[in-house]
Amino acid sequence: MTTDRRVFLKKAVAITGGGLLFSQALDAKGLSSLFIKSSLYESVRHTFKNYRIHQSDKIDLKIPTIAENGAVVPLTVTSFLDNTEQIYIFVEKNPIPLVAIFDLSPMVESLVSARIKMAKTSDVVIIVKAQSRLYQLQREVKVTIGGCGG
Amino acid sequence: MKSIKIRTKLMDGKTQVRMLISHPMEHGRRKDKATGKMISMKYIQKLTVKYNDVIVVSTQLGAGVSKDPYFSFMLKGGATGDRIQVTWKDNLGNMDSLVQEIK
Numbered sequence: 250m251t252t253d254r255r256v257f258l259k260k261a262v263a264i265t266g267g268g269l270l271f272s273q274a275l276d277a278k279g280l281s282s283l284f285i286k287s288s289l290y291e292s293v294r295h296t297f298k299n300y301r302i303h304q305s306d307k308i309d310l311k312i313p314t315i316a317e318n319g320a321v322v323p324l325t326v327t328s329f330l331d332n333t334e335q336i337y338i339f340v341e342k343n344p345i346p347l348v349a350i351f352d353l354s355p356m357v358e359s360l361v362s363a364r365i366k367m368a369k370t371s372d373v374v375i376i377v378k379a380q381s382r383l384y385q386l387q388r389e390v391k392v393t394i395g396g397c398g399g
Numbered sequence: 400m401k402s403i404k405i406r407t408k409l410m411d412g413k414t415q416v417r418m419l420i421s422h423p424m425e426h427g428r429r430k431d432k433a434t435g436k437m438i439s440m441k442y443i444q445k446l447t448v449k450y451n452d453v454i455v456v457s458t459q460l461g462a463g464v465s466k467d468p469y470f471s472f473m474l475k476g477g478a479t480g481d482r483i484q485v486t487w488k489d490n491l492g493n494m495d496s497l498v499q500e501i502k
Contacts (some may be wrong), residue, residue, distance in 0.1 A: 283459070283462040284459075284462075315482035320465060320466065322465070323467075323469075326488045340463060341477055343463050344426075344428065345426075345461050345462065345463060346463075347463070348460075348461050348464060349456075349458060349459065349460045349461065349463070349464055349497055350458060350459040350460075351456060351458050352456065352457045352458065353455075353456055353472075354453075354454065354455045354456070355475075356450060356453070356455045356474065356476070357455050357456055357472050357473060357474050357475060358413065358472075358473035358474075360472065360473045360476060361470070361471075362417075362469070362470060362471040362472075362474060363464065363468070363469065363471075364464070364465040364468065364469050365463055365464055365465060366424075366462075366463050366464070366465050373480075388463050
């Protein structure tokens with residue numbers, strides 16, 4: 250499966266003689282520079298710069314309070330805010346807190362289901378962009394290792 | 400071999416679109432138990448959903464999404480025969496796409 254980008258990379262590597270390391274570095278950073286290893290606070294700052302984020306009760310998050318398997322935590326986010334444009338999912342204690350960004354067109358309901366990984370017990374933070382304003386909701390999820398569900 | 404499965408369900412003027420993609424979603428911090436070597440990063444970075452050739456959902460994903468990612472969205476409207484297309488691309492440049500009609 251060859252894409253333009255792969256071809257470009259191959260050429261770039263051939264020119265620089267940089268070898269595998271070079272292409273891996275590019276791939277790791279590549280197009281999503283928002284997905285950085287950092288604390289939640291830094292990640293949010295990096296993503297939204299200095300925009301103010303409001304707490305909101307117009308976001309609904311369905312997620313188990315106790316997750317028996319941190320590798321698969323199902324969640325459903327529903328936004329009751331008008332003109333929801335984007336939904337961001339962060340997990341506080343993951344090495345890379347930002348998990349996913351969903352850009353929603355007006356042709357879909359502001360409802361998203363997904364399954365995420367959680368490294369350990371921590372807050373899941375949902376940030377919704379609606380009418381160019383940011384709203385957030387967070388919920389703690391306990392991750393039990395060993396699966397006895399304590 | 401298709402990596403994407405799409406299920407659609409008409410309900411009350413809306414269409415539920417669910418998708419399951421088989422992909423390892425490796426975050427690069429796991430060791431291969433057999434060889435002791437680190438497993439390198441391999442995860443889907445972009446996933447787009449088109450409805451009749453119009454992008455309705457576009458996502459940017461990190462390796463924090465579970466292995467074999469599952470997503471579901473709710474489309475306003477939708478009718479039998481309308482096309483849903485799901486496309487993904489991972490950090491290594493692999494990609495796959497599937498078009499399916501709403502039943």
